[in-house]
Amino acid sequence: MEDITGDSGPGKKKKKGGLMKKLLLFVVLPLVAVGGGVGGALYAMNAGWFSAKPAGGDHADADKPKLVPKSEEKRASVKGGEGGGHGEGGDSAERHGKPTPEGEGGDEYASAYYPLEKEFTSNLQDSVHFVQVGIAVETHYDDRVLENIKTHEIAIRSAILLALSQTGEDEVFNPDGKKAMQERLVKAINEVLKEKEGFGGVSNVYFTNFIVQ
Structure with missing residues (x-):
């Protein structure tokens, strides 16, 4: 007897297969995008494209006197003479x-x-x-x-x-x-x-x- 409900047959299998592919694409593509974004960020940090330090931090430290x-x-020179003991100038x-x-x-x-x-x-x-x-x-x-x-x-x-x-x-x-x-x-x-x-x-x-x- 011919199945008139449409619940089986090549057409139904094709529809199910197409639906599964769409679901896989919906799940996998965002994961790839996230993974690529994280990988790209890590690469950029390693390459020195940007720093995790606050902006201006190094400049502020550079303006302060440093320990010698x-x-x-x-x-000081132990020799006498003009300017001895005071260095240049x-x-x-x-x-x-x-x-x-x-x-x-x-x-x-x-x-x-x-x-x-x-x-x-x-x-x-x-x-x-x-x-x-x-x-x-x-x-x-x-x-x-x-x-x-x-x-x-x-x-x-x-x-x-x-x-x-x-x-x-x-x-x-x-x-x-x-x-x-x-x-x-x-x-x-x-x-x-x-x-x-x-x-x-x-x-x-x-x-x-x-x-x-």
């Missing part, structure tokens, strides 16, 4: 020291010293005495910190005088008190540099002269 390794330290900033063998102590980075030309005189807090000091600053960063100090020396001198005026009489007569003065001066100088340049960089302050009267 001991291997790049400038040594008579610059008063100097870097001292040499690479220290591991396990023998010493700073990890080079030190640059810059003596402020004029001495500082200030009354002591709640005292009839006054203090007169000569000051040199130290940094482990590159010469941009020293340039910033020279550029803003007037503001720095004002901050130093203000910090000295907050010094008590008891501090100037004992080592611990003088160390506290040094720390206060370092903070005052770095605050000025951060305000003006966005970066401090001064690691220590040394007294080149210290008189109490």
Whole structure:
């Protein structure tokens, strides 16, 4: 008997086969597209077409002073003569020291010293005495910190005088008190540099002269 329902036969099989092909294409093509997109992105990253780092990050870091390794330290000359000890151009900033063998102590980075030309005189807090000091600053960063100090020396001198005026009489007569003065001066100088340049960089302050009267 002839099947009049159309549920079997070559025509029905052909329809089922076409439907399966469409379903396979509907599932497989998106997977291929996704896989190609991921592969393309990985290839682009490996090729350096784009970076995962935030935009401008490297540029911002490049603008900041860098720590100077001991291997790049400038040594003061032991010879006398014109301009001795100040390097080329008579610059008063100097870097001292040499690479220290591991396990023998010493700073990890080079030190640059810059003596402020004029001495500082200030009354002591709640005292009839006054203090007169000569000051040199130290940094482990590159010469941009020293340039910033020279550029803003007037503001720095004002901050130093203000910090000295907050010094008590008891501090100037004992080592611990003088160390506290040094720390206060370092903070005052770095605050000025951060305000003006966005970066401090001064690691220590040394007294080149210290008189109490």
